[in-house]
Amino acid sequence: MAKSExxxxxxxxxxxxxxxxxxxISRKDYEKxxxxxxxxxxxxxxxxxxxxxSGYTPRSAESEDEN
Numbered sequence: 177m178a179k180s181e182x183x184x185x186x187x188x189x190x191x192x193x194x195x196x197x198x199x200x201i202s203r204k205d206y207e208k209x210x211x212x213x214x215x216x217x218x219x220x221x222x223x224x225x226x227x228x229x230s231g232y233t234p235r236s237a238e239s240e241d242e243n
Contacts, residue, residue, distance in 0.1 A: 182209050 195201045
């Protein structure tokens, strides 16, 4: 199956294990799907996040410049 032949909703990380257990997809189909997904690592950005005890994320001067 080519990637376009997959219903990508079945392979969403949040539900893939449930779909495997229920038989909606097979382990073989899942492995084929994973091989068909492009590696987009070169476009990834590393992000540091700092939270205080309230969960507030302070904005830095750098992030304000970007907006």
